[in-house]
Amino acid sequence: MSDLIEVAELSKTFRVRRKGSGPFRRVREEVRAVDGISFTVPHGEMVGYIGPNGAGKSTTIKMLTGILTPSGGRLRVAGLDPARERTRLVRRIGVVFGQRTTLWWDLPLRDSYGLVRRMYRIPEARYRANLERCVELLDLDGLLDVPVRQLSLGQRMRGDITAALLHDPDVLYLDEPTIGLDVISKARVRGFLRELNAEQGTTVLLTTHDLTDIEQLCKRVMVIDHGGLMYDGALAGLHEAGESERTLVVDLERELPPIEGVHGARTVRTEGPRQWLAFPASASAAPIVSQIADAYPLMDLSLREPDIEDVIARMYAGE
Ligand SMILES: Nc1ncnc2c1ncn2[C@@H]1O[C@H](COP(=O)(O)OP(=O)(O)OP(=O)(O)O)[C@@H](O)[C@H]1O
Known part of the structure; x- marks a missing residue:
């Protein structure tokens, strides 16, 4: 079976206008946010994708989810071209952003999930089974009828993770899933992701600034900086690379x-x-x-x- 994610020489350049000095007050500049990166992720792997602020992580994820069109290179997720085949791709991927919710702010979780079910046309039995599993493992019992805006950050995050998994995606992209969470919520989210990966074989690409997330979840880590891959390998090997x-x-x-x-x-x-x-x-x-x-x-x-x-x-x- 071919790899779930295939990225070859992928790049994204933004053209920006900045304020300059002198007679030409506005200067055009190119930002090479992602600069020719290549990697593959096989089915069932959990990979950490880390780097400093502005390194190119979000831009990569946006290209992998089809939100941004690459400037160059080749990209396949589940055999699909994300930007061109986005509607087909959304059925195969789940996305969770730690900093913002994909849930409806004024609706109880249960209603949000009902909308997700209709959007993805998830068969009733599958929807029920997935929801039950998430409610149990993420301890959402008693929270399904609470409007999203009344949930704590940790509860909301668990609610978001559930929403991203109701349609059984092959790959889950997590952008800072433990940001702002207390120690107990972090442990619960990490435990759940480990179990999801072990039992369902869901492939996970995880972006985080919390290196404990990586240490506890990912055997493999990719480090990006200035748009280029600086390291791709076992977590243990990072120690050698960093002397x-x-x-x-x-x-x-x-x-x-x-x-x-x-x-x-x-x-x-x-x-x-x-x-x-x-x-x-x-x-x-x-x-x-x-x-x-x-x-x-x-x-x-x-x-x-x-x-x-x-x-x-x-x-x-x-x-
Ligand atoms: N829409 C855009 N227009 C212009 N420049 C952009 C745009 N999006 C990102 N950039 C630039 O591309 C570079 C990479 O940004 P990106 O958001 O991918 O970094 P990141 O690694 O996700 O950072 P962070 O950890 O802060 O989220 C940065 O220099 C950023 O300013």
Whole structure:
């Protein structure tokens, strides 16, 4: 079976007019929002799509959903050309935007879902089964008769996710699905997505600034910046790409000057008898520990693994 999403040399250029100085007060400029990216996503994969603000994430998603027409390259979702075959495509995809709702503000959830059912012509039995499953797993019981505007952000988000899934899409695009949610709501949404993917095989493309979403949901991550793909691979491999570091936290018997002369590590912080030594994530901690133990009065130690946020910051800094 071919891949569900196929993207080759995809680009999108916006022509914008900006205020200039001098005699030509308005200058025309081209913004290459997406600049020749290629990737494929097989059926059933959960992929994180991350990058800093303005990197080109939303523009990519808009092209994948057929809202924007690409300036160049090739694009297929479920074998369809999104911009040309948008009406057929909407039956195959679900979209959730964390920042705005696709539900009707003044209607109770139940009525919104009824409208979705009619719009997509979802057979009654399938609609009921899907709604029941979402209500149970997303804990929406008791909320179906509440108007959307009265729901909390977390409840509304769960309501939006349900609306996007009633027609059994092959692929779900999630744009910041946990933004602004409290810890419990985040955990519930993540748990639900994991289950959806495992049980229904729904392919998920997830855009987020919350890297815990990625860590908990996606084995594969794509990093975009300035319209180009900087990284596409296993989450674990990001650490190497960002040359990440582990940190050894060392408690000495007493306060001492920064530890020196340890081969392969450097002291990055001291606070009383506690010192922090950084070393490459690919290296073993054992020789570093034994060097310190030989030369210093060691009381205790612990090891901190690199933080993915750190890793990505390093990738951006290293451009
Ligand atoms: N309709 C538009 N007209 C002109 N420029 C645009 C338009 N949409 C996006 N851009 C520009 O294209 C670039 C990529 O924007 P995009 O919204 O895809 O980034 P993003 O990665 O989604 O950012 P964020 O995380 O802030 O949502 C930015 O420089 C943005 O200003």
